[in-house]
Amino acid sequence: MHQRRDCHHEELSGLGYFAFGDASTAKAKQDADIARVGTVDVKFKNILGLYGETTTTVCGD
Numbered sequence: 001m002h003q004r005r006d007c008h009h010e011e012l013s014g015l016g017y018f019a020f021g022d023a024s025t026a027k028a029k030q031d032a033d034i035a036r037v038g039t040v041d042v043k044f045k046n047i048l049g050l051y052g053e054t055t056t057t058v059c060g061d
Helices: 025-031
Strands: 005-014 018-021 037-047 051-060
Touching: 005 025, 025 037, 025 051
Parallel strands: none
Antiparallel strands: 005 018, 005 051, 037 051
């Protein structure tokens, strides 16, 4: 039986000088208790270099 789990993690940054959060694949995999990764989706958003957002979604069993 296959189980599908997913986990989203975000990291926010401002002015390129500071960042908050952990958008790593390893952290999302650990938090969702995923043994085998099926897919990883990473999305980046940047507004004029002043605001940045990274979202990582990990799916697997």
